[in-house]
Structures are given as structure tokens and as C-alpha cells.
Amino acid sequence: MTHDHGTPPVRVGVLGAASIAWRRVVPAMTACPDVDVVAVASRDPRRARRFADRFGCAAVTGYEALLERTDIEAVYVPLPAALHHTWAARALAAGRHVLIEKPMATTAEEARELTALAESRGLVLRENFMFLHHPRHRAVTELLRDGRIGRLRMLHASFCVPPLPPDDIRYTLGLGGGALLDTGVYPLRTAVHFLGRGLRVTGATLRTRPRDGLDLSGQVLLAADSGVLASLDFGFEHGYGARYALWGDRARLTADQTVSPPAELRTQLRIEEQDREERLLLPPADQFLACVTEFAAAIRGPVASRGTGRDPWHADAVATLELVDAVRERAVRVPCEGDGPQNA
Known part of the structure; x- marks a missing residue:
């Protein structure tokens, strides 16, 4: 996908300095013209600084501080699975689109809650199963x-x-x-x-x-x-x-x-x-680049398609759990x- 220069890139904050983010996803985001990595948050300031130095973004200490930033419209959540529901829900409640590491949650009920919250707010919620984009x-x-x-x-x-x-x-x-x-x-x-x-x-x-x-x-x-x-x-x-x-x-x-x-x-x-x-x-x-490109395209796509309760990505995430x-x-x-x- 080529970037439409009339459309600004999606401003993303990374909530958690995880290995998958360092190795795969944030490099794909920085390679994608449709995404701008604005900040990376960690509870450990040194880990946040390491990411910031490599990817040329801001270092943030603490996850809440990331969600309080006004220059971020989407959040990538690579935290351990047990924390997915809590932090994805907080990000959605804060009005941010969410790309969350797989699995979306630890139970189907948690996944249903997240997809319902995203749909009720007209926000994009995607589960980062990168292999599906190959x-x-x-x-x-x-x-x-x-x-x-x-x-x-x-x-x-x-x-x-x-x-x-x-x-x-x-x-x-x-x-x-x-x-x-x-x-x-x-x-x-x-x-x-x-x-x-x-x-x-x-x-x-x-x-x-x-x-x-x-x-x-x-x-x-x-x-x-x-x-x-x-x-x-x-x-x-x-x-x-x-x-x-x-x-x-x-x-x-x-x-x-x-x-x-x-x-x-x-x-x-x-x-x-x-x-x-x-x-x-x-x-x-490059399935990693394809995944983040699709996420950005969904955010920049027609808002009217959200909140319909018919998002196949949501239904498949719930079915898997x-x-x-x-x-x-x-x-x-x-x-x-x-x-x-x-x-x-």
C-alpha cells in the first residue's frame, strides 16, 4: 500500500517494552509510511529509553502516562496475555484505537467485552495475529x-x-x-x-x-x-x-x-x-508490515463501517477464545x- 500524502500517518503509542515489539512489530511500524511511532511506555524508565533511542520516539514511564498523552490516537499493546483485557479496555475507554498482541484476552468473555467496547465507541480493535496477513x-x-x-x-x-x-x-x-x-x-x-x-x-x-x-x-x-x-x-x-x-x-x-x-x-x-x-x-x-498497514488502513477507512457488530476480526477472535x-x-x-x- 502506498501512502496517500493527503492522509496523515496514524500516531501510535506502544504500551509495554516487550520482546515482540522490539524484534518485530515496532520495526514494521517504523517501516510503514502510514504509521508514526510517537512514544513507548514501560514501567522501567531504562527499557523505555532503550526503545526510544532505537526508534526515534519519546520515552514514557508508566502505562497510564502514555494514555494521557494527547498526541497519540492508537495504542499497540504487547503486554502479557493476562494484562490484555485491562489495558486494551483502558485504551479504548480513553478513545484510542488498539492493536493488541494475540490472544486478544484470556477468555471469550473478556474478548466479547473488548469487542463490544470498541464497537460502542466506533474504534478499531485488532488482534495481532500477523501470520494471517501473509x-x-x-x-x-x-x-x-x-x-x-x-x-x-x-x-x-x-x-x-x-x-x-x-x-x-x-x-x-x-x-x-x-x-x-x-x-x-x-x-x-x-x-x-x-x-x-x-x-x-x-x-x-x-x-x-x-x-x-x-x-x-x-x-x-x-x-x-x-x-x-x-x-x-x-x-x-x-x-x-x-x-x-x-x-x-x-x-x-x-x-x-x-x-x-x-x-x-x-x-x-x-x-x-x-x-x-x-x-x-x-x-x-512481509506479514508484519502488512499487519500494521492494515491496522492503519482500518483507522483511516470509513468510520461508518465501525460499530456494526459484524467485524469478522472481532468474531474470529471471540471464536478462537x-x-x-x-x-x-x-x-x-x-x-x-x-x-x-x-x-x-
Whole structure:
């Protein structure tokens, strides 16, 4: 998207000096002509200053102080999951558009409250699932629509990463830690993306830390209203892997590196039939830049489209967290004695 010089860039404040903001999102914002990063807030003045020095913006101590600034119209929230609802609600109440790290909240009820608040105030609220902005997934949708793999029967999706550093906040139960809310929401969101919102959890297993029940990995089985089945894997205990496969009655389509492919990478899709295999090479794409560009476009787009209660991004965020809630309720928990950091 080229910047319309008659439209000023969206003035954004970053609420929290998180790693994902430093590595991925704020660099994408500074590369986007439609966004102007005005300030970064942290409870630690040194962290705020480090961001400010790198990205050429103001350093703010404390999150409330950021929301009090009059030169910010949108807020990016990369805080731990348990803080998403509180600070997104405060930002929306302060009249700011919000881009919030995934998942939008820790429960479907929290997500419903946030989407209702955004709609009631005519504000843009987006969940930062960056992978959905990679054009490869549109290509997959078109192949499905064209019948390339026949009638869809199954979806398999996985996102697993190696164990995290012992002091990582994702090992802290009180901050919304655990694999389900971190890596698990990716395959769940993939299922919602391709199969729609009418999904039921038909089975789930979570490997948990005995001393506090924190989930370190898991599996989920889903059934769509259409009869398509899905099996999902996620966790903090594996060699890195991020992929999905859509299996039809004619062929199987597989995509690898589905969560955060490098912007310069030419991604590929593999289509396997009984007696032949086809590989489709797709052009590189920067999903991080595409995500922040879309957020800015939604803010600068028609205000009349907001507050309708029909925003598909909102509905999909709620549907994904409804699945999270159902997994928590239905999961068989398998204690994994001795696994996971002991000093987290």
C-alpha cells in the first residue's frame, strides 16, 4: 500500500517494552509510511529509553502516562496475555484505537467485552495475529475454492517451539502463561480461518506441570459443522515446527513455516496426490508490515463501517477464545513430572 500524502500517518503509542515489539512489530511500524511511532511506555524508565533511542520516539514511564498523552490516537499493546483485557479496555475507554498482541484476552468473555467496547465507541480493535496477513493463506483458500484437493476432509495444524528461558513470563501462570494461550492459539486460529466459526472441541489433552498445573504442550481435536475434522498440536517442549495441512479426497496440501516466515523467504505449498507431487513457489511477503498497514488502513477507512457488530476480526477472535475455554474445560491433564523449568 502506498501512502496517500493527503492522509496523515496514524500516531501510535506502544504500551509495554516487550520482546515482540522490539524484534518485530515496532520495526514494521517504523517501516510503514502510514504509521508514526510517537512514544513507548514501560514501567522501567531504562527499557523505555532503550526503545526510544532505537526508534526515534519519546520515552514514557508508566502505562497510564502514555494514555494521557494527547498526541497519540492508537495504542499497540504487547503486554502479557493476562494484562490484555485491562489495558486494551483502558485504551479504548480513553478513545484510542488498539492493536493488541494475540490472544486478544484470556477468555471469550473478556474478548466479547473488548469487542463490544470498541464497537460502542466506533474504534478499531485488532488482534495481532500477523501470520494471517501473509498472502500465502489467500492462495490456499483459492486452491480450496477451486477444488484443487477435492472435498476437504481434515485439517492438521501444529506450532511447537523449544523450551523457553527459565524466567520467561510464559511460564508464569498469573500472567496468562502456558502453551495453550501462546502457541496453541495459532493452530486454533488456523482452524477458525479455514473451517469457520462453527467448531466443537471433541477431545483435548494437556501436558501440565504438577506443582501449578501450567500447560506445557497439548493436542486438540475439533469437528466443524460441515463434518470436517481437525487435529492440532502445540507446545514449549519440541524442536521448532509451524505447519498446517489440508487433506481432501483428491490431494493433500501442506504449508510449512506458517507462523513467522522471514520477509525475504519465497514460501512454498506442497500438493501431494497418490502418484504425483506439485510444489507451488510463492513470492516473498512481509506479514508484519502488512499487519500494521492494515491496522492503519482500518483507522483511516470509513468510520461508518465501525460499530456494526459484524467485524469478522472481532468474531474470529471471540471464536478462537471460545475454543480455548472449551479446551480448558474438556482437556485430560497429563502431569509431566520433572519437565519444564523448576525455577520459573
